[in-house]
Amino acid sequence: MSTFDHSTLIQNINSNLAPFRKSQTEAMQGFAQLAKASMAEGAVSAKNKELIALAIGITQHCSGCIGFHVKALLKLGCTRQELEEMLAVCVYMGGGPALMYTAEALAAFDAMAKPVTA
Numbered sequence: 001m002s003t004f005d006h007s008t009l010i011q012n013i014n015s016n017l018a019p020f021r022k023s024q025t026e027a028m029q030g031f032a033q034l035a036k037a038s039m040a041e042g043a044v045s046a047k048n049k050e051l052i053a054l055a056i057g058i059t060q061h062c063s064g065c066i067g068f069h070v071k072a073l074l075k076l077g078c079t080r081q082e083l084e085e086m087l088a089v090c091v092y093m094g095g096g097p098a099l100m101y102t103a104e105a106l107a108a109f110d111a112m113a114k115p116v117t118a
Contacts, residue, residue: 006067006108013064039072047076051086058087058101059094066101070108083109 021028039049050072057065073083087105090098 004063004104004107005111006063006070007112009064010067010071013067047073047078047082050076051078051082054083054105055086055090058090058105059098061097061101063101063104066105066108070105070112074109074112080109080113 050069054069057069087102091102
């Protein structure tokens with residue numbers, strides 16, 4: 001199992017982008033609005049949209065995308081079976097490189113799904 005910590009990666013990305021969000025307010029607000037509108041519940045469910053977004057992140061080799069979309073999928077009640085079926089499509093369409101990021105996505109899902117203990 002990977003020791004890569006996607007929760008920390010998400011925090012680091014958000015921290016590193018904070019000054020950019022301030023200097024490029026209009027562009028970042030536009031990006032946020034695009035994300036909100038694109039991922040809204042509609043004819044395609046929000047969960048299916050997140051599965052699609054994660055699939056694209058995997059095939060584009062984006063660890064940050066994996067972290068953010070796995071986190072969103074967990075909030076939407078995605079099961080491991082649903083994730084694995086989508087990951088099989090990623091491997092089918094993306095080959096060996098997608099398989100490597102599939103392993104990362106599974107590790108992120110398992111790590112982020114664990115309840116936090118105090």
